[in-house]
Amino acid sequence: MRFRRVHLRAGKDGGLPVGPLTGSPDEATEDVAAVGPDIEHDADGRVTPESLAAVRAAAERGLPVAMANYGTVLHSAGDQAGALHWYTRSWEAGNVVAGFNLGTLHWRAGNRHQARLIWELAATRGDVDAMLGLVRLAFEQDDRPTIERWVPRIYAQDLAFPITAVGVAFGARGHTSEALRAFTIAGNLGDAYAMEYRAEILEARGEREQADTLRARAAEAERMY
Numbered sequence: 001m002r003f004r005r006v007h008l009r010a011g012k013d014g015g016l017p018v019g020p021l022t023g024s025p026d027e028a029t030e031d032v033a034a035v036g037p038d039i040e041h042d043a044d045g046r047v048t049p050e051s052l053a054a055v056r057a058a059a060e061r062g063l064p065v066a067m068a069n070y071g072t073v074l075h076s077a078g079d080q081a082g083a084l085h086w087y088t089r090s091w092e093a094g095n096v097v098a099g100f101n102l103g104t105l106h107w108r109a110g111n112r113h114q115a116r117l118i119w120e121l122a123a124t125r126g127d128v129d130a131m132l133g134l135v136r137l138a139f140e141q142d143d144r145p146t147i148e149r150w151v152p153r154i155y156a157q158d159l160a161f162p163i164t165a166v167g168v169a170f171g172a173r174g175h176t177s178e179a180l181r182a183f184t185i186a187g188n189l190g191d192a193y194a195m196e197y198r199a200e201i202l203e204a205r206g207e208r209e210q211a212d213t214l215r216a217r218a219a220e221a222e223r224m225y
Contacts, residue, residue: 036066039073047073064090068098080105096122100129112137128154132162139169155182160191167197176201187214192221 036058040051052073058066071086084105090098099122107115116137122130131150138146154162167182180201186194195218203211 036063036069039069047076059086059089062089062093064093064095064098067093068095068101071098071101075101075105091118096125096127096130099125100127100133103130103133107133107137112140123150123153128157128159128162132165135166135169139173155185158189160186160189160194163189164191164194164197167194171197171201187217190221192218195221 037051037054039055040048042048055066055070055073059070067086068090071083071090074086075083084102087098087102087105091102099118103115103118103122106112106118115133119130119133119137123134131154135147135150135154137143138150151166154166157163163182163186167179167186170176170182171179180198183194183198183201187198195214199211199214199218202208202214
């Protein structure tokens, strides 16, 4: 079973737009029977009616991951109120990743305070995307202590995407050395975007040979992906 996150993906325009839903295992649920059915899609990428009915039935039985997955289906369909309801129920039942998604909905709605409260709880339980959410809020509010608290913990996770996103945030605010550090860490983990971002900085500094080498590595990483 793969839980669907409402993910924040780093974009080449220098921002942090919300991107496609991505999957990650639910950290808190090891009992497959307690997880519920998978979300299945047809050839056009739509959730099949049979899968939707099964996920909804499992959610209504109170299975935490199924509640969150059903919330994601509703979110994808544009039903924000329904998504909020099921993410909240899943989070209250102990699903950490649902907490990240719930905080994201509040963040999108402009409720920064509620997003922070939820992400703080999820981050302290180890959710790296919640940590990234807190850093994102901290950059908005120029809250350096929060940035310094969570960025090292994000780096320690050895997950390329959130580290690259941190680099984008630093770079957008002119903190080039800190952006380079993040892109170097993420690039060493194989992230092609991080290599390209780092190459842009190096080229701007006149270090063309290193930039070309990085772009070649990025192209190879994309082919392998």
